[in-house]
Amino acid sequence: MNITKTREEGKLTVKLEGRLDTSTAPELERELGEALDNVTDLTLDFAELAYISSAGLRVLLTTQKRMNKQGNMVIQNANDDVKEVFEVTGFIDILTVE
Amino acid sequence: MSELRVEAKEKELDRVLEFVNNMVKDIQCSQRAMIQLDVAVEELFVNIAHYAYGENGGDALIVAEMQKESAILSVTFIDSGMPYNPLQKEDPDITLSVEERQIGGLGIYMVKKTMDEIFYQYKNGQNHLTIKKKMSA
Numbered sequence: 001m002n003i004t005k006t007r008e009e010g011k012l013t014v015k016l017e018g019r020l021d022t023s024t025a026p027e028l029e030r031e032l033g034e035a036l037d038n039v040t041d042l043t044l045d046f047a048e049l050a051y052i053s054s055a056g057l058r059v060l061l062t063t064q065k066r067m068n069k070q071g072n073m074v075i076q077n078a079n080d081d082v083k084e085v086f087e088v089t090g091f092i093d094i095l096t097v098e
Numbered sequence: 099m100s101e102l103r104v105e106a107k108e109k110e111l112d113r114v115l116e117f118v119n120n121m122v123k124d125i126q127c128s129q130r131a132m133i134q135l136d137v138a139v140e141e142l143f144v145n146i147a148h149y150a151y152g153e154n155g156g157d158a159l160i161v162a163e164m165q166k167e168s169a170i171l172s173v174t175f176i177d178s179g180m181p182y183n184p185l186q187k188e189d190p191d192i193t194l195s196v197e198e199r200q201i202g203g204l205g206i207y208m209v210k211k212t213m214d215e216i217f218y219q220y221k222n223g224q225n226h227l228t229i230k231k232k233m234s235a
Contacts, residue, residue, distance in 0.1 A: 022108060022144050053137045054205040055144075064196050081133040088211045089204055090192025 002048075003031050010040035010071070017048035020056030029059045036063070040071030047077035052085050064095060074098055099163045106147045106158040106177060114143050114160055118173055121162045125169050128235035134212040135171070138229055141205035142175050142184075150179025150225070169234035170214070175227045182225060183218045185210070 001018035012035060020028060036042065042063070060075075067073035075097045078086070086092040102117040104110040118139050119132070146158050159176040189210075190203040210216055215230040 021140055022111060051133055051136060053140045054201065054208060057204060058201045061196070061199055061201060068196060081130055084130070085137070085208065088208060094196040094199060
């Protein structure tokens with residue numbers, strides 16, 4: 001999975017490319033761990049994200065919890081299959097999916 | 099019917115996915131069914147890799163069968179680890195707020211919601227978990 005980060009003061013955009021699954025989720029968790037310091041607006045661009053499993057949802061949940069204390073988090077451009085995972089698991093109500 | 103035996107370790111997941119995806123290559127699958135199948139296979143295999151065995155580890159046997167006319171794929175996960183029926187786990191409460199949400203149980207919940215059939219038996223000292231899904235649109 002490719003992770004591209006763009007930071008502009010308090011705004012961070014993270015673009016994911018590929019699959020967020022049991023082998024790639026730890027990598028995202030690590031990258032976000034440090035990158036989120038002093039971020040008030042986090043945008044996750046899922047335009048090139050093909051697939052997400054519960055390992056990926058775990059990282060999204062912990063990130064959402066953290067951003068709830070620091071500011072906002074938004075998910076953009078998720079495809080229908082990824083959105084369906086969000087709906088089936090109720091994550092559609094926890095995350096802000098545009 | 100095809101079989102794959104692997105060590106029950108996370109690093110074998112790609113092989114398991116390749117094996118299962120190979121079973122459907124001759125039919126017109128819906129993209130949605132493929133993604134849901136991959137998610138289910140990942141969730142079930144990773145659960146075995148994490149929980150079935152102790153330090154000594156063990157194997158997993160994956161048996162797959164494709165019914166060409168009906169386009170129904172059946173995949174059974176067999177392990178010799180501790181007896182465990184994942185279907186007995188209570189569904190997570192998906193209405194909880196973000197602060198209250200837990201991840202536990204989400205994987206098997208996703209499998210239950212997206213597969214057409216799912217059943218478990220314990221026989222000959224082994225856990226058998228079978229999923230079935232119609233793969234065409």
